[in-house]
Amino acid sequence: MIESHMHRLVQMENSGLINMIVDEKYEDLGRMYYLFRRVSNGLVLIRDVMTSYIRDTGKQLLTDPERLKDPVDFVQHLLDLKDKYDKIITSAFRNDKTFQNALNSSFEYFINLNSRSPEFISLFVDDKLRKGLRGVTEEDVELLLDKVMMLFRYLQEKDVFEKYYKQHLAKRLLSGKSVSDDAERSLIVKLKTECGYQFTSKLEGMFTDMKTSQDTMQGFHASHGSDIGDGPMLSVQVLTTGSWPTQPITTCKLPAEILGICEKFRNYYLGTHTGRRLSWQTNMGTADLKATFGKGQKHELNVSTYQMCVLMLFNDADRLSYKEIEQVTEIPTFDLKRCLQSLACVKGKNVLRKEPMSKDIVDTDTFLFNDKYTSKFFKVKIGTVAAQRESEPENQETRQRVEEDRKPQIEAAIVRIMKARRVLDHNNIVAEVTKQLQSRFLPNPVVIKKRIESLIEREFLERDKGDRKLYRYLA
Structure with missing residues (x-):
């Protein structure tokens, strides 16, 4: 039933x-x-x-x-x-x-x-x-x-x-x-x-780098504490190149007050470590700025390093054009526009005013210090306007980097297999490589074929003279 x-x-x-x-x-x-x-x-x-x-x-x-x-x-x-x-x-x-x-x-x-x-x-x-x-x-x-x-x-x-x-x-x-x-x-x-x-x-x-950086900063403050006085305080994280995501090194012109203490840190670090190089990643930093607005209202602004560079220009000027800011700070165009957008166009965080007022930043805009800015908070965090997820071009770029990273992994797997087997046909190599790498990604058979060709060119492998689909390992 x-x-x-x-x-x-x-x-x-x-x-x-x-x-x-x-x-x-x-x-x-x-x-x-x-x-x-x-x-x-x-x-x-x-x-x-x-x-x-x-x-x-x-x-x-x-x-x-x-x-x-x-x-x-x-x-x-x-x-x-x-x-x-x-x-x-x-x-x-x-x-x-x-x-x-x-x-x-x-x-x-x-x-x-x-x-x-x-x-x-x-x-x-x-x-x-x-x-x-x-x-x-x-x-x-x-x-x-x-x-x-x-x-x-x-x-x-x-x-x-x-x-x-x-x-x-x-x-x-x-x-x-x-x-x-x-x-x-x-x-x-x-x-x-x-x-x-x-x-x-x-x-x-x-x-490990974060922990080491804390110890480095303690040593720096212990040896240079008296030199700094009332100047800006610096906190540095020293990142090992191989461990962190590779960032394109984008530099900007730091204010003179900041450059001085950065140079002191550089001398201290290179004096205690031999054979190393330091390059500042200004696109990854943050700063706390004390600001005084109209009627003596004081706030502490938490901003990015780029935003700090822009805001400190207004210590000596009330009005600056986009071109002037770009010329003095040397911040890359894309980053500068995002930075100015967050300082002048976000309601409740607009410590600058923009003329003419609009959502987008163009080269003809002028910026003024917003004397009338108020907030019920003493500490104000001004984030950078950014999307949570990657845009399509950024996603494509990440994909390309991943594809590049996969090539040596596929080649290493092919060499490992061929070293053990000495002679193997094409289909079996593809199957073995896929099996070895599937815990990380599924390699494309077309890419595997290209990597085999590359290894043949560099004389790691050779084709069998009688059977084109058979490969031999060259010791």
């Missing part, structure tokens, strides 16, 4: 399997599971219909432009969906392993349909570790991180996640915005367990 009616029962319009899943009818789902397990293909039918439904709803989620506007909300929705299906499998389907495997393969399928999933998961972690975990217990933090790791396991491009995670972690560490060092380290331990030491060595190096 069950076998005769099971297809109709599963597909009934208002009370079939899909409706039970949508309405979270755990008892009804449990009854269906209990009945259908009595017939040979009963559970296969339930599993196939459930898998198809999960994949379809996942695809809809990934193609919904409204959902994709907010990466944090998008990932939260994924986690909520996973919780819901986990609960169904645990409470209604008796924790059936075959259902759990079907759920995992469905999530892996649709998460990887969106090439921006690694970026969005990293942005979700960034949001939570930056501000979203205050007032929650350590157990709740661990639970959330475990859920994030579950989504991470579904990613085929784990190296893309690493790229974004490194950028976001760097910003949190350098701005002192991380909500908890323990939570940061806990996630790195989880990533290390999942992907090995190689994956997290640079992330751990970033933490």
